[in-house]
Amino acid sequence: MLYIKGSITTVLALCVLLAAKDTFAEAYNTPSIPVPGGHFSTQVDSERQEAIRLRDRKGTTEAGMEKSRLCDGCHGELGNSTDPQIPKLAGQYGNYILKQVRNYQLGTRSHGIMSAMAATISDDDLIDAAAYYSSQKMMQGVGKAENRPGKKLFLNSEISYMALACINCHGERGKGLEPQISAFPVIGGQHKDYIRQQLVNFRDGKRTNSPNNIMNRITESLTDAQIESLAEYVSGQ
Amino acid sequence: MHRSRINITIALAVMLLSATTGYAGDSPDDIRQRIGAGDPVAGKVKSLICQACHGEDGNPVTPDCPKLAGQYAAYIRKEIKDFQIGSRRDPMMTEIAARLTNEQDLLDIAAYFASQKQMTGDVRLFNEAGKRRFTVGNGCQTCHGVNGKGLAPNNSHAPVIGGQHKAYLVKQLKDFRSNARSNESTGIMGMIAAMMSDEQIDEVASYESGL
Numbered sequence: 001m002l003y004i005k006g007s008i009t010t011v012l013a014l015c016v017l018l019a020a021k022d023t024f025a026e027a028y029n030t031p032s033i034p035v036p037g038g039h040f041s042t043q044v045d046s047e048r049q050e051a052i053r054l055r056d057r058k059g060t061t062e063a064g065m066e067k068s069r070l071c072d073g074c075h076g077e078l079g080n081s082t083d084p085q086i087p088k089l090a091g092q093y094g095n096y097i098l099k100q101v102r103n104y105q106l107g108t109r110s111h112g113i114m115s116a117m118a119a120t121i122s123d124d125d126l127i128d129a130a131a132y133y134s135s136q137k138m139m140q141g142v143g144k145a146e147n148r149p150g151k152k153l154f155l156n157s158e159i160s161y162m163a164l165a166c167i168n169c170h171g172e173r174g175k176g177l178e179p180q181i182s183a184f185p186v187i188g189g190q191h192k193d194y195i196r197q198q199l200v201n202f203r204d205g206k207r208t209n210s211p212n213n214i215m216n217r218i219t220e221s222l223t224d225a226q227i228e229s230l231a232e233y234v235s236g237q
Numbered sequence: 238m239h240r241s242r243i244n245i246t247i248a249l250a251v252m253l254l255s256a257t258t259g260y261a262g263d264s265p266d267d268i269r270q271r272i273g274a275g276d277p278v279a280g281k282v283k284s285l286i287c288q289a290c291h292g293e294d295g296n297p298v299t300p301d302c303p304k305l306a307g308q309y310a311a312y313i314r315k316e317i318k319d320f321q322i323g324s325r326r327d328p329m330m331t332e333i334a335a336r337l338t339n340e341q342d343l344l345d346i347a348a349y350f351a352s353q354k355q356m357t358g359d360v361r362l363f364n365e366a367g368k369r370r371f372t373v374g375n376g377c378q379t380c381h382g383v384n385g386k387g388l389a390p391n392n393s394h395a396p397v398i399g400g401q402h403k404a405y406l407v408k409q410l411k412d413f414r415s416n417a418r419s420n421e422s423t424g425i426m427g428m429i430a431a432m433m434s435d436e437q438i439d440e441v442a443s444y445e446s447g448l
Contacts, residue, residue: 050415095329095332098328099328163285164285168285168286169286179332179335179336180332181329181332181333181336182328182329182332183329183332211289211297211329212289212290212291212292212298212299212301212302213299214289214290
């Protein structure tokens with residue numbers, strides 16, 4: 001009896017040891033960089049300081065007025081572009097402008113002129129310029145007679161991916177959600193030609209920098225006529 | 238007397254053995270605990286805007302947005318709360334979290350994503366160095382579980398990371414390293430990341446994303 005009990009216990013103890021081996025045995029072999037004196041390296045330190053500074057940096061409209069002079073050249077005074085191919089920036093979300101310019105810098109969005117312009121602006125200046133434009137009176141459309149087909153498309157989720165209609169993300173009349181979500185930009189009152197071009201670019205896969213490619217999927221099945229109606233409705237708001 | 242001693246020994250051995258195998262993660266009871274108190278059916282409707290970026294089933298196609306599929310509801314809720322109070326910051330998520338002030342909505346949305354089939358990697362980006370860092374000694378597995386699928390059925394602290402998008406994992410590790418992200422209350426993620434070079438971060442994120 002004792003003999004059996006003893007051997008079972010031994011076998012079990014051996015099992016336990018074998019199982020524990022992986023958990024405990026290699027604790028002293030964890031690969032790691034030697035950290036001099038237990039302090040963080042200077043590279044980590046300066047990286048850390050810069051990242052925190054940029055993260056917490058709020059742009060100012062006063063500084064932004066100076067920094068955005070170059071942008072005004074195309075995007076118009078106060079961001080009210082008068083060229084229908086060039087988007088208005090007045091009242092656009094600062095974080096949205098930031099993301100687009102950074103995407104141009106990285107190449108995840110591309111445009112002959114914007115890709116080059118984006119390369120010339122520093123992060124600090126960009127943060128100020130974006131704040132400047134976002135503080136302007138929001139872009140306004142020319143208020144054409146209400147475009148019924150366009151409005152219907154804007155409100156109607158049947159044509160779109162999942163159960164989302166334009167209004168769900170871009171807000172009533174495309175003026176953005178309340179409280180705002182910068183990922184979903186202001187579009188109401190934007191230039192008609194520009195809206196049309198972006199919808200086409202999304203549909204045809206030429207522009208692919210929307211979060212999770214949502215805009216590509218939403219526009220996938222839009223016809224040219226539907227895009228035209230939408231652009232007319234949205235630009236008139 | 239002798240019998241009960243054997244039983245106790247066997248019980249102890251079984252416990253120690255199972256401690257090394259980790260948490261598997263897909264039994265109905267595990268899923269129930271992962272989902273938490275919210276209603277995933279209500280959550281599906283409430284999370285439409287979330288799905289725009291995070292994918293209908295919590296699996297976004299682009300790596301900029303993290304997968305939420307099968308993530309702990311408690312962890313999702315915690316991160317949203319952290320975005321709300323500013324202890325974690327992201328230009329997009331801070332705004333989105335600000336809208337989720339209704340506790341029930343938050344629970345339901347978190348439950349919806351938690352109830353999805355758990356995230357997995359598409360490609361086995363196996364590399365020896367990444368695997369070693371993940372599995373050996375006090376590696377990532379210690380808190381994030383075998384295959385990064387989590388260490389316990391319900392966890393608000395150490396999330397599911399196995400099968401997460403690599404680019405997202407890299408960004409989080411770098412943010413922990415630079416303290417741009419610091420909402421891990423024990424400070425251990427900061428310490429761990431601070432000891433990793435860019436190359437090592439890349440290696441371990443590659444490995445984790447393929448799990």
